[in-house]
Structure formats: structure tokens, C-alpha cells
Amino acid sequence: xxxxxxxxxxxxxxxxxxxxxxxxxxxxxxxxxxxxxxxxxxxxxxxxxxxxxxxxxxxxxxxxxxxxxxxxxxxxxxxxxxxxxxxxxxxxxxxxxxxxxxxxxxxxxxxxxxxxxxxxxxxxxxxxxxxxxxxxxxxxxxxxxxxxxxxxxxxxxxxxxxxxxxxxxxxxxxxxxxxxxxxxxxxxxxxxxxxxxxx
Amino acid sequence: xxxxxxxxxxxxxxxxxxxxxxxxxxxxxxxxxxxxxxxxxxxxxxxxxxxxxxxxxxxxxxxxxxxxxxxxxxxxxxxxxxxxxxxxxxxxxxxxxxxxxxxxxxxxxxxxxxxxxxxxxxxxxxxxxxxxxxxxxxxxxxxxxxxxxxxxxxxxxxxxxxxxxxxxxxxxxxxxxxxxxxxxxxxxxxxxxxxxxxx
Numbered sequence: 001x002x003x004x005x006x007x008x009x010x011x012x013x014x015x016x017x018x019x020x021x022x023x024x025x026x027x028x029x030x031x032x033x034x035x036x037x038x039x040x041x042x043x044x045x046x047x048x049x050x051x052x053x054x055x056x057x058x059x060x061x062x063x064x065x066x067x068x069x070x071x072x073x074x075x076x077x078x079x080x081x082x083x084x085x086x087x088x089x090x091x092x093x094x095x096x097x098x099x100x101x102x103x104x105x106x107x108x109x110x111x112x113x114x115x116x117x118x119x120x121x122x123x124x125x126x127x128x129x130x131x132x133x134x135x136x137x138x139x140x141x142x143x144x145x146x147x148x149x150x151x152x153x154x155x156x157x158x159x160x161x162x163x164x165x166x167x168x169x170x171x172x173x174x175x176x177x178x179x180x181x182x183x184x185x186x187x188x189x190x191x192x193x194x195x196x197x198x199x
Numbered sequence: 200x201x202x203x204x205x206x207x208x209x210x211x212x213x214x215x216x217x218x219x220x221x222x223x224x225x226x227x228x229x230x231x232x233x234x235x236x237x238x239x240x241x242x243x244x245x246x247x248x249x250x251x252x253x254x255x256x257x258x259x260x261x262x263x264x265x266x267x268x269x270x271x272x273x274x275x276x277x278x279x280x281x282x283x284x285x286x287x288x289x290x291x292x293x294x295x296x297x298x299x300x301x302x303x304x305x306x307x308x309x310x311x312x313x314x315x316x317x318x319x320x321x322x323x324x325x326x327x328x329x330x331x332x333x334x335x336x337x338x339x340x341x342x343x344x345x346x347x348x349x350x351x352x353x354x355x356x357x358x359x360x361x362x363x364x365x366x367x368x369x370x371x372x373x374x375x376x377x378x379x380x381x382x383x384x385x386x387x388x389x390x391x392x393x394x395x396x397x398x
Binding site: 014025027041048051087088 | 201202203205206209210212213214215216220222223224225226227228229233235236237238239240241242243244245246247249250259261285286287290379380
């Protein structure tokens with residue numbers, strides 16, 4: 001195998017990169033400024049040393065910022081806690097600009113088929129966090145899948161004795177979507193979760 | 200800017216990688232085996248030192264193989280020369296398994312709007328190569344775009360006094376498209392259906 005083939009193979013291991021995209025990127029790397037390659041290589045090599053998990057919420061943070069800036073920021077709403085499956089979900093929610101509270105990363109969902117039970121998730125910490133802080137509402141933002149639903153119900157049960165409101169992200173037809181093409185379960189859920197229209 | 204944001208920005212410079220794909224890849228790199236990252240980083244950093252241009256045909260080759268294996272291989276059809284725009288087109292044509300001759304990389308096409316005339320391309324070399332070797336047929340595999348067409352006609356004119364057949368890939372490839380993205384069967388068919396260029 002040539003070095004070029006090796007590079008293409010390594011690139012095609014990335015999520016969303018097929019063999020053709022990998023070739024295209026490899027040829028781009030061959031013809032771009034060598035300084036950019038050196039920089040990219042340095043970033044890829046060092047990323048796991050420079051980015052760690054926040055010891056409070058579990059999202060990604062730089063080594064010298066633990067707890068992370070979101071956990072320590074005085075400008076965030078410290079009464080709301082949003083529970084997500086993966087650290088990258090934090091970025092997705094942040095990008096909406098619609099949420100200003102705190103986060104908690106589960107690092108997965110309950111999935112008996114994959115051998116993942118409640119003990120494998122960062123669940124015990126949630127109860128402690130809520131008890132020790134002034135959190136009034138917990139928004140569960142697991143995906144609307146079978147495993148995400150199970151996990152949401154499990155957390156709701158876990159928190160039922162605490163003085164805290166437990167909500168879940170609404171599930172329904174995406175904005176800009178078409179009822180005609182939505183699946184039955186999504187439509188059924190959007191019916192159950194229907195909201196009052198202001199009059 | 201955090202290191203993670205820097206990595207996402209560097210990744211999104213790659214062709215075909217938008218901001219979302221770049222984030223996805225960055226999060227993958229954060230959570231994958233560090234050894235794989237080290238290997239990828241090394242490959243990216245070293246690729247330009249290890250892969251050079253073949254001094255005969257202009258396609259990519261490893262440093263210790265110049266002229267490249269295709270130029271020196273005794274098993275290839277040394278009577279046919281295929282002229283392509285970019286070095287990556289060589290790989291695309293090789294992958295079809297339908298061509299067994301030699302290559303010549305132009306490194307672009309005639310494009311007056313971009314200030315690229317015949318002198319900027321590896322054209323003079325072609326005439327010398329054909330004169331000095333037993334090439335009987337030149338297949339012009341420039342893209343079926345205006346610039347590719349112009350370049351093909353220019354080359355046909357350039358070679359008109361040589362004892363050589365000049366053909367062009369058949370337009371099985373959609374006009375305005377790019378060889379790099381055509382599927383194998385289309386490319387193989389366009390090879391078989393190549394047509395004489397009027398001189």
C-alpha cells in the first residue's frame with residue numbers, strides 16, 4: 001500500500017467520509033500549503049490531550065478550564081439543567097441560542113441490547129447536583145428513540161422525590177417539514193403534544 | 200477560539216467538508232483511539248514529502264519511484280497515452296480497470312479567463328514524449344467543459360503533423376460534469392466509445 005492509499009484509508013475512517021471524499025481530501029492535502037497540513041496534523045495529534053471532560057457536567061472543555069466555562073459562568077441560568085446523551089449535543093443546543101441554562105452529559109442511553117444499564121451512565125451525579133444546587137427545572141433532551149424514551153422515563157422516576165420540574169424536549173413534525181411525509185409515530189406524538197394557540 | 204474550534208475550522212477547509220461534518224469529525228477524533236489520531240496526523244504531516252510528481256507523466260508517485268510505476272511498467276500498453284487535467288484523474292481512470300496505457304498530466308486546462316494559456320500547461324513535453332516513444336494513439340481525457348473542449352482541440356492541432364491517432368473520451372460523462380465524480384461504468388463506456396477528433 002502506498003502512503004497515499006494509507007492516508008485515504010485513514011481519512012475514510014472518519015464519520016461521513018467515504019472512499020471518494022477521502023481521495024478528494026488526500027489530493028487536496030497533497031496540493032495545499034504544507035504549513036496548513038502541519039497545523040492540522042498538530043491539532044489532530046494533540047486534541048485528546050488538550051480537550052478533557054468537565055468534571056461537573058461531562059461536556060468537553062480545555063484542560064485549564066475545569067469545571068468548564070458553562071458550569072462556572074455567572075451569566076447562565078443556574079436554575080435549569082438540560083440532560084443530553086452526548087457531549088456534542090451540548091454544542092448543537094448552544095448553537096440554537098435558545099437555551100441559557102446548565103448541562104449534564106449522560107454519555108449514552110439505557111440500551112439493554114448493547115448491555116448499557118443505568119449504572120453505565122452519569123446518572124447518580126445528577127441527583128447530587130440537583131440536591132446541592134438551586135435547580136428548579138430539568139429538561140431531558142435525549143433523542144426521541146426507544147432508548148432515549150426509556151432513559152427519559154427512568155430519569156423522571158429517579159427525580160420524582162426531588163422538588164424539581166422535569167420536562168422533555170417536544171417531539172413532532174420538524175419546522176419546514178410536511179405532514180404528508182412524516183411517519184405515523186411522529187404525527188401521533190405531535191398530536192399528543194399539541195400546544196394551545198394564542199387567541 | 201478553543202482548540203476544538205480551531206480543529207473544526209481546520210477540518211472545514213477540506214473539500215466537501217462543511218461546518219457540521221467538521222464538528223462530527225472533530226468529536227470523533229476526541230473519542231477515538233489516540234494511536235489512530237497519531238497515525239493520521241503523521242500521514243497528513245508527511246504526505247507532501249513522501250509523494251512527489253513523476254518527472255515523466257506528472258502524476259503522483261512515491262519519492263523513491265521516479266519515474267512512477269506506471270511509466271516504467273513493462274506490462275502496460277506503451278503505445279497509448281492518455282492526457283488528463285489533474286493527477287487525481289489518473290487514479291479515477293485506473294480504478295475503472297478499462298485503461299492500460301500511459302498517462303500525461305496537463306496540470307490544468309486552457310482558460311483565458313483565469314489567465315491560463317497553453318504555455319502554463321505541460322504541453323511541450325507531450326510532443327517530445329510522442330516523438331521519442333512508440334505512441335500510436337493519444338486519448339484526450341480533459342473534462343467535457345468549455346475549457347476542456349478548447350484544450351482538447353488545441354492538443355489535436357498541436358499533434359496534427361505527428362503519426363499518431365488522436366481521440367477523445369466519449370461524452371458518456373454529463374457535459375459540465377467532472378471526471379473525478381463520474382462513476383466507473385460511465386468512464387469505462389466513454390473510453391470504449393472514444394471518437395476521432397477532426398483535424
